[in-house]
Amino acid sequence: MIETAVWHYDGRNANRWHPRLVGDAASFRLIGEGWESGPWAWVDLRALDIAGRDAVFGHATEPGWRIGFADGVIPADIVPLLPQRARYGGFIDRIGLGKASMAFAAVAAAALFVGLKAPGWIAPLVPQSWEDGLGDAMVGDFGGRICRTPEGDAALNALIAKVDPEGQARTIEIANIPMVNAIALPGHRIILFDGLIAEAKSPDEVAGVLGHEMGHVEHRDTMAALLRQLGLSVLLGGMNGTAGSNLNALLSLSYGREAEHSADLSAIERMKAANISPLPTADFFQRLDPLDDDRRDDKKAGKDGSVESEAVEAANWFGSHPTSRSRAELFTKAHVKGRAYTPALDSVQWQALKTMCKRDRNVKPAMGMGL
Amino acid sequence: MDEHSGSAFAFEGSWKEYAPIAFSNLLLTIVTLGFYRFWATTRTRRYLWSRTRFIDDSLEWTGTGLELFKGFLMVLALIGLPFLFLQFGVQALVIRGMGGVAGALAVSAVFLIFYLGGVARFRALRYRLSRTYWHGIRGGADDGGWKYGWSYIWKTICGMVPLYLMVPWSMISLWNERWNKMSFGPHGFIAEAKVRPVFMRFLLFYLAPFLLALGVFAVLATRGTWVGSTFLHTNYPPAIAFIAMLVIILGVYALLGLIALAYYAAFLREGIGALRLENIDFRFEATTDDWLKLFFGDILLVVATLGVGWLFLQYRHWKFFITHLEAYGEIDLDALTQSSTRESRHGEGLLDAMDVGAF
Ligand SMILES: [Zn+2]
Numbered sequence: 001m002i003e004t005a006v007w008h009y010d011g012r013n014a015n016r017w018h019p020r021l022v023g024d025a026a027s028f029r030l031i032g033e034g035w036e037s038g039p040w041a042w043v044d045l046r047a048l049d050i051a052g053r054d055a056v057f058g059h060a061t062e063p064g065w066r067i068g069f070a071d072g073v074i075p076a077d078i079v080p081l082l083p084q085r086a087r088y089g090g091f092i093d094r095i096g097l098g099k100a101s102m103a104f105a106a107v108a109a110a111a112l113f114v115g116l117k118a119p120g121w122i123a124p125l126v127p128q129s130w131e132d133g134l135g136d137a138m139v140g141d142f143g144g145r146i147c148r149t150p151e152g153d154a155a156l157n158a159l160i161a162k163v164d165p166e167g168q169a170r171t172i173e174i175a176n177i178p179m180v181n182a183i184a185l186p187g188h189r190i191i192l193f194d195g196l197i198a199e200a201k202s203p204d205e206v207a208g209v210l211g212h213e214m215g216h217v218e219h220r221d222t223m224a225a226l227l228r229q230l231g232l233s234v235l236l237g238g239m240n241g242t243a244g245s246n247l248n249a250l251l252s253l254s255y256g257r258e259a260e261h262s263a264d265l266s267a268i269e270r271m272k273a274a275n276i277s278p279l280p281t282a283d284f285f286q287r288l289d290p291l292d293d294d295r296r297d298d299k300k301a302g303k304d305g306s307v308e309s310e311a312v313e314a315a316n317w318f319g320s321h322p323t324s325r326s327r328a329e330l331f332t333k334a335h336v337k338g339r340a341y342t343p344a345l346d347s348v349q350w351q352a353l354k355t356m357c358k359r360d361r362n363v364k365p366a367m368g369m370g371l
Numbered sequence: 372m373d374e375h376s377g378s379a380f381a382f383e384g385s386w387k388e389y390a391p392i393a394f395s396n397l398l399l400t401i402v403t404l405g406f407y408r409f410w411a412t413t414r415t416r417r418y419l420w421s422r423t424r425f426i427d428d429s430l431e432w433t434g435t436g437l438e439l440f441k442g443f444l445m446v447l448a449l450i451g452l453p454f455l456f457l458q459f460g461v462q463a464l465v466i467r468g469m470g471g472v473a474g475a476l477a478v479s480a481v482f483l484i485f486y487l488g489g490v491a492r493f494r495a496l497r498y499r500l501s502r503t504y505w506h507g508i509r510g511g512a513d514d515g516g517w518k519y520g521w522s523y524i525w526k527t528i529c530g531m532v533p534l535y536l537m538v539p540w541s542m543i544s545l546w547n548e549r550w551n552k553m554s555f556g557p558h559g560f561i562a563e564a565k566v567r568p569v570f571m572r573f574l575l576f577y578l579a580p581f582l583l584a585l586g587v588f589a590v591l592a593t594r595g596t597w598v599g600s601t602f603l604h605t606n607y608p609p610a611i612a613f614i615a616m617l618v619i620i621l622g623v624y625a626l627l628g629l630i631a632l633a634y635y636a637a638f639l640r641e642g643i644g645a646l647r648l649e650n651i652d653f654r655f656e657a658t659t660d661d662w663l664k665l666f667f668g669d670i671l672l673v674v675a676t677l678g679v680g681w682l683f684l685q686y687r688h689w690k691f692f693i694t695h696l697e698a699y700g701e702i703d704l705d706a707l708t709q710s711s712t713r714e715s716r717h718g719e720g721l722l723d724a725m726d727v728g729a730f
Contacts, residue, residue, distance in 0.1 A: 014708075063709070
């Protein structure tokens with residue numbers, strides 16, 4: 001038999017009652033002057049964190065229902081029946097703050113690791129048709145900015161036959177955009193920008209860049225990077241700072257050093273199989289590396305007559321790729337002395353490729369791309 | 372129950388008592404990559420509410436971290452995913468040369484976010500009231516705030532159109548609209564704030580361009596410059612000129628901040644002062660001076676503790692709010708019966724997500 005005095009809010013009006021609590025080890029009743037309530041089960045009580053010295057308990061299902069022990073004085077026979085106060089919430093209270101923190105930190109580290117690696121694991125599992133659909137939805141036909149002439153197409157196909165003999169890419173096209181850039185889009189598509197073709201001094205250089213992008217296509221790096229970005233933006237509550245243009249986002253997708261290195265190896269492999277010299281590509285990298293001081297001086301002297309703005313420079317291929325001389329060296333080392341390399345295209349084909357965007361009368365201008 | 376003295380509200384916490392909560396919250400938030408922050412917010416509120424006395428008993432916060440977390444997930448679903456989709460979709464349309472459609476979609480996205488921002492403001496207040504108990508009784512609102520979202524759009528736009536002159540009207544009007552839908556127990560709040568008491572303070576903003584021009588002129592003067600056909604020359608050494616320039620630039624910013632503070636102080640005084648609940652009148656008595664002290668106190672605290680004090684800003688702000696909050700009148704405890712408003716099942720995630728500058 002348990003009996004003690006408590007104060008009580010019934011959750012129906014704001015009066016504070018002073019009933020007697022009468023009950024046993026399972027439940028109790030509250031008996032006031034002219035009223036009675038219960039039975040209330042001890043297990044339904046919840047310890048509350050209230051200021052002052054009173055010990056206050058609520059009820060799991062009765063909003064506003066409270067009983068309080070004045071000055072925190074609780075009869076000894078009731079103490080074991082009452083719940084403990086929650087501090088941090090949930091299981092943290094059961095195992096303690098220190099252990100819980102370490103457990104959380106371990107889980108967080110694992111989650112970060114998986115979060116960084118998972119896109120690489122998931123990307124190959126995404127059905128090809130989905131990825132194709134995504135790529136088409138994102139860029140379509142580039143708003144009619146894909147350049148086409150019969151001679152140019154023939155030249156491009158000749159280049160593709162050398163760099164992508166197995167036809168791993170769904171489409172490889174040249175867009176009428178004066179940026180020194182190339183991208184691997186979701187859905188096994190590659191777009192070379194006209195600016196890159198214009199900047200290249202030989203078809204071998206274009207073959208090198210194309211080979212590199214083929215590496216990304218082969219390894220499905222674009223899909224992995226997209227997944228990574230999506231995951232990050234969801235994890236971070238997203239949306240902050242990425243509100244820029246989505247094409248820019250694609251251009252600046254970072255695949256990571258490992259992926260870039262494998263793409264370079266793939267390019268070298270492809271060029272070797274096609275008997276294309278890797279030296280021009282090495283030179284191209286060296287020439288256009290934004291960190292290369294020689295080139296800066298060239299620009300200042302206005303040697304090539306083009307005034308590239310900083311913004312355009314930032315948006316070019318080298319803005320999204322690791323800029324290190326080691327990449328150029330990698331291509332230089334792949335060169336075999338004395339080997340009789342053949343050019344990727346003959347000079348007629350090369351001219352056709354270079355002038356394709358200028359000759360195509362139906363192609364839309366690059367303006368309004370939101371770049 | 373009579374309340375004669377002017378201290379119906381009192382804050383009885385201490386920062387030493389709060390410190391363990393603040394530090395353990397920080398620790399847990401870090402090791403959970405931020406996920407604990409919903410539970411951290413809840414713990415902080417539970418502490419602050421429980422140390423807030425109204426007449427004879429403390430307030431009680433019954434919100435949970437889980438419902439705040441659910442609110443956050445709802446924001447992701449309601450705004451985040453459509454937003455992401457729109458962002459990708461708009462770009463795709465632009466690339467395909469369908470700029471018109473893209474523009475329309477983008478504008479409607481902005482409006483949607485604007486609208487939801489208004490709804491979120493309303494629901495945050497409703498959520499807080501519905502989780503605040505006193506004597507076992509809580510507050511709330513029957514309204515979901517969906518209509519308020521529209522008011523929020525058109526009143527905000529109307530406020531800005533005539534050279535921003537109607538901003539005080541739109542703010543006061545929205546304040547009244549919001550509070551008139553709120554209740555505590557069986558009683559509805561009545562908000563009758565007027566524009567006139569805050570309007571003069573608002574006009575101070577129109578001095579800002581003149582101050583700015585004056586500032587620019589002063590800056591130029593420190594460096595020496597052509598004004599018209601005369602060259603203003605200074606003999607200051609460059610270092611002093613630079614410092615003077617810095618002081619002037621900071622001064623202009625400080626003045627603008629001061630005006631904003633003065634306006635906000637007047638706004639809250641009027642807003643809360645015109646608030647009634649049955650037989651209780653509320654007052655908020657923080658002057659611009661008080662706000663300044665709070666503001667500089669914040670800066671000093673954070674700087675002097677090398678950033679650690681940042682953990683205590685929420686505590687300071689709540690203490691400031693309660694200390695300057697007063698209530699006069701009578702409460703009939705028998706008539707203060709339980710609120711019949713529906714409790715929203717999720718927290719104010721909508722507002723939380725917007726407040727942190729997610730957009
Ligand atoms: Zn790459």
